[in-house]
Amino acid sequence: MAKAFKETPLNKQYNQIKAKYPGALLLFRVGDFYETFGEDAIRASKILGIVLTRRNNGGAHEELAGFPHHSLDNYLPKLVRAGERVAICDQLEDPAMAKGIVKRGVTELVTPGVSYNDNVLDIRKNNYLAAVHVGEGDTYGVAFLDISTGEFMTSQGNAAYVDKMLQGFSPSEVLYCKKHKQEFNQLFGGKYHTFHLEDWCFGFDYGYEQLITHFQTTTLKGYGIEALPLGIVAAGVILHYLRETEHKEIAHIGRITRLEEEKYVWLDRFTVRNLELVYPQQEGGVPLIQILDQTVTPMGARMLRKWMVLPLKEKLPIEERLNTVEHFINHEDQHESVVQYLKQIGDLERLISKVAVRRINPRELVQLKKSLKQIGPIKDILSKLLEEEEAKVGKSEGATRQPALAILGKYADQLNPCSFLIDKIENELREDAPVLSNQGRMVKSGVNAELDELHAISYEGKDYLLKLQNREIERTGIGSLKIAYNKVFGYYLEVTHAHQNKVPSDWIRKQTLVNAERYITPELKEYEEKIMNAEDKISAIEYRIFSELILTAAEYVGTIQQNAVIISTLDALSSFAITARKNNYIKPVITEGKELDIKDGRHPVIEQQLPIGESYVPNDLYLDDLTQQIIIITGPNMAGKSALLRQTALIVLMAQMGSYVPAKSASIGLVDKIFTRVGASDNLSRGESTFMVEMTETASILNNLSDRSLVLMDEIGRGTSTYDGVSIAWAITEYLHNQHSYKPKTLFATHYHELNQLAEDFPRIKNFNVAVKEVDNKVIFLRKLKPGGSAHSFGIHVAQIAGMPQPIVLRASEIMHHLEKDHVTQDHKKRVKEVPKNNFQLSIFEPADPKLEELKEKLSLIDVNTLSPIEALLKLNEFQRLIKK
Numbered sequence: 001m002a003k004a005f006k007e008t009p010l011n012k013q014y015n016q017i018k019a020k021y022p023g024a025l026l027l028f029r030v031g032d033f034y035e036t037f038g039e040d041a042i043r044a045s046k047i048l049g050i051v052l053t054r055r056n057n058g059g060a061h062e063e064l065a066g067f068p069h070h071s072l073d074n075y076l077p078k079l080v081r082a083g084e085r086v087a088i089c090d091q092l093e094d095p096a097m098a099k100g101i102v103k104r105g106v107t108e109l110v111t112p113g114v115s116y117n118d119n120v121l122d123i124r125k126n127n128y129l130a131a132v133h134v135g136e137g138d139t140y141g142v143a144f145l146d147i148s149t150g151e152f153m154t155s156q157g158n159a160a161y162v163d164k165m166l167q168g169f170s171p172s173e174v175l176y177c178k179k180h181k182q183e184f185n186q187l188f189g190g191k192y193h194t195f196h197l198e199d200w201c202f203g204f205d206y207g208y209e210q211l212i213t214h215f216q217t218t219t220l221k222g223y224g225i226e227a228l229p230l231g232i233v234a235a236g237v238i239l240h241y242l243r244e245t246e247h248k249e250i251a252h253i254g255r256i257t258r259l260e261e262e263k264y265v266w267l268d269r270f271t272v273r274n275l276e277l278v279y280p281q282q283e284g285g286v287p288l289i290q291i292l293d294q295t296v297t298p299m300g301a302r303m304l305r306k307w308m309v310l311p312l313k314e315k316l317p318i319e320e321r322l323n324t325v326e327h328f329i330n331h332e333d334q335h336e337s338v339v340q341y342l343k344q345i346g347d348l349e350r351l352i353s354k355v356a357v358r359r360i361n362p363r364e365l366v367q368l369k370k371s372l373k374q375i376g377p378i379k380d381i382l383s384k385l386l387e388e389e390e391a392k393v394g395k396s397e398g399a400t401r402q403p404a405l406a407i408l409g410k411y412a413d414q415l416n417p418c419s420f421l422i423d424k425i426e427n428e429l430r431e432d433a434p435v436l437s438n439q440g441r442m443v444k445s446g447v448n449a450e451l452d453e454l455h456a457i458s459y460e461g462k463d464y465l466l467k468l469q470n471r472e473i474e475r476t477g478i479g480s481l482k483i484a485y486n487k488v489f490g491y492y493l494e495v496t497h498a499h500q501n502k503v504p505s506d507w508i509r510k511q512t513l514v515n516a517e518r519y520i521t522p523e524l525k526e527y528e529e530k531i532m533n534a535e536d537k538i539s540a541i542e543y544r545i546f547s548e549l550i551l552t553a554a555e556y557v558g559t560i561q562q563n564a565v566i567i568s569t570l571d572a573l574s575s576f577a578i579t580a581r582k583n584n585y586i587k588p589v590i591t592e593g594k595e596l597d598i599k600d601g602r603h604p605v606i607e608q609q610l611p612i613g614e615s616y617v618p619n620d621l622y623l624d625d626l627t628q629q630i631i632i633i634t635g636p637n638m639a640g641k642s643a644l645l646r647q648t649a650l651i652v653l654m655a656q657m658g659s660y661v662p663a664k665s666a667s668i669g670l671v672d673k674i675f676t677r678v679g680a681s682d683n684l685s686r687g688e689s690t691f692m693v694e695m696t697e698t699a700s701i702l703n704n705l706s707d708r709s710l711v712l713m714d715e716i717g718r719g720t721s722t723y724d725g726v727s728i729a730w731a732i733t734e735y736l737h738n739q740h741s742y743k744p745k746t747l748f749a750t751h752y753h754e755l756n757q758l759a760e761d762f763p764r765i766k767n768f769n770v771a772v773k774e775v776d777n778k779v780i781f782l783r784k785l786k787p788g789g790s791a792h793s794f795g796i797h798v799a800q801i802a803g804m805p806q807p808i809v810l811r812a813s814e815i816m817h818h819l820e821k822d823h824v825t826q827d828h829k830k831r832v833k834e835v836p837k838n839n840f841q842l843s844i845f846e847p848a849d850p851k852l853e854e855l856k857e858k859l860s861l862i863d864v865n866t867l868s869p870i871e872a873l874l875k876l877n878e879f880q881r882l883i884k885k
Contacts, residue, residue: 026087027086076110090104114173139158152255300567327404440538649710670708698732733755737762
């Protein structure tokens with residue numbers, strides 16, 4: 001790259017800056033444009049769709065691509081979303097005042113995981129930067145930071161745990177050690193934008209020092225992470241990376257929290273994917289979050305997404321959420337009042353983060369004020385509820401306070417109206433404040449006496465110019481005379497050539513145009529200087545006042561972050577209430593037992609996607625560890641087995657998130673792990689077939705079981721031969737039943753009807769099937785779970801429904817009919833060898849059609865020589881009825 005440049009002062013400056021940010025795409029400010037050069041230009045032109053040009057530079061051809069500096073907000077998001085790390089190099093001094101080459105420097109390195117830009121960020125999702133540290137053996141540290149909100153978390157565990165965390169939080173960028181590149185890519189790679197750092201950044205002492213220096217403490221015990229050495233290293237790497245990317249103002253990162261594995265339900269990456277919690281597996285699919293998310297604030301949407309991948313497994317906090325949802329449902333008017341105030345709250349988290357890093361603009365500060373003004377009314381509503389309930393409890397004998405009010409009262413106590421800050425912004429900043437902070441028109445009158453005086457000069461001066469224009473028109477008789485302004489000449493009088501002979505002698509010619517002449521007068525220049533000086537001073541004073549406002553707001557960073565947490569929690573719980581009311585959900589009962597008892601359970605997503613007029617068929621389900629630990633579900637394809645498995649897991653997850661659930665009643669014994677093996681997929685890029693992926697996922701389940709696990713398995717063993725598949729499925733089921741240390745509740749959907757035999761041999765295995773009804777040789781799916789196994793899968797019927805050509809359907813029926821004959825006694829290889837040959841193309845009848853087979857058999861039994869004419873007619877009539885039937 002450097003050789004392409006002829007060594008000029010500008011090129012030398014570019015090369016020096018570029019060398020500091022290897023791998024980053026450098027946007028180099030030149031005048032009113034951001035320019036890119038060489039390889040950067042080629043990449044930028046492809047991503048942005050802008051013109052790539054070339055210039056001859058010292059005999060070498062050099063690529064260029066650029067865009068206007070005011071279009072940065074349009075182009076920057078496209079570069080970052082493409083995975084580019086973008087170094088923004090700005091002019092650090094006024095070119096008009098510079099001596100020699102303008103001083104330039106990188107003011108920010110924007111990466112996929114580090115950005116404050118609203119056009120880069122999704123307001124309803126966190127934008128996490130993650131770091132992974134490889135420890136000894138199967139131990140890893142992981143940390144997550146959303147710099148736009150200040151949320152900072154760390155943890156450590158085995159590879160499966162870290163993989164689960166990465167999938168749950170979906171970081172936009174992951175940092176790792178260059179030395180461990182191969183191991184990182186093998187375990188976690190291929191799914192994220194990544195960046196590697198040198199191994200010296202991954203030292204424990206360095207990481208510890210980074211953290212205590214930032215938080216200004218002598219220890220990390222107060223944050224609960226002292227015993228997480230690998231997590232500390234990962235968190236330290238993130239702080240190091242912020243400094244390397246020119247993000248040094250990070251006071252809003254006020255704490256670091258420990259992601260406590262023991263607090264949350266274990267959802268491995270397969271389960272998060274299979275249950276489609278936050279992303280659909282198929283294009284056009286609907287994830288669960290799309291059904292449950294009725295939040296009205298950006299913070300609430302982000303909070304709900306975290307709850308989705310981190311369901312609770314402790315009874316008390318779950319019941320606190322459920323009780324609050326119940327209160328909102330039972331007090332609809334008060335709930336609606338809270339929602340109306342929530343709707344007027346902007347993104348408090350990201351606005352106050354911009355205050356902390358001095359990136360907020362005047363219009364956003366007004367938005368912050370408007371959002372804060374809603375805190376007081378919400379606090380009053382919650383406090384009033386508590387007071388009214390206390391009064392009721394005081395007057396009624398034996399009355400007890402509603403459980404929800406204690407938690408609502410706690411929320412009310414923790415909300416801070418920030419009245420002083422609201423008043424200060426209200427009194428000093430105009431409601432129509434602009435986006436830019438250096439062009440005036442921000443501050444109200446009455447805030448600063450000097451400013452008011454300058455405003456008067458500015459406004460009166462412009463009025464004076466109008467009066468001067470009218471006076472000169474009257475004096476000269478030039479009716480078309482006008483006073484105008486441009487940056488080069490300042491204010492001037494413009495006269496068309498037709499009136500040139502009327503120009504007074506005291507006017508001074510400044511510029512000649514095609515159709516007009518421009519003049520100035522001493523009086524005009526005097527007022528211009530007065531107005532321009534006033535406007536420059538106005539901008540300086542207003543900017544100072546605005547900066548002081550930011551400093552005042554910065555004192556409220558911690559307070560407003562706390563407000564944002566309470567508001568987002570209220571919004572997420574309110575969303576649960578709205579969804580429950582809208583979709584007819586009920587409050588689940590959470591128990592410490594191990595029973596799972598669901599009456600009339602429904603799939604929360606599928607029931608919302610059904611055609612108008614069609615209703616979802618609900619089902620009961622009961623599992624425990626004593627009598628009905630494992631249910632083997634058989635039944636036809638398309639009957640609803642997979643939906644039943646998924647809805648069971650989703651109901652449990654929703655309950656332990658604190659949401660109401662789609663059922664008539666639900667008693668949920670706390671679950672600590674949910675495993676699913678549902679659907680077929682492959683990973684051919686790593687040489688893994690569908691069956692290999694299936695076995696890998698199943699092995700992950702069997703190696704991580706607990707006594708409170710919920711296991712959902714669908715079609716285990718279908719990717720190999722029939723006998724292999726049945727054997728594997730059989731052995732897995734026995735293993736799940738016979739474990740002495742734990743008895744995981746299990747739903748096993750299968751087409752292997754042989755597994756029904758297990759119920760006769762093992763006391764806690766029960767057979768159920770999804771019912772169907774055969775009418776006129778057609779299968780009607782009743783989608784109802786009932787006791788007992790099923791002996792048929794109706795796969796050929798499903799193939800027919802899917803549009804399979806009729807000859808194939810008929811031939812398949814013929815082959816199946818043969819293979820099922822004497823199924824138990826005949827040798828399998830012999831049956832396969834004796835499958836009737838496919839000669840139907842040469843036959844008058846279609847031999848695989850059962851009706852035609854029957855007709856053929858009846859015809860072969862007739863002795864036409866002995867039939868009377870009447871008997872022949874009767875036989876013909878019988879055959880005709882058979883065909884019509």
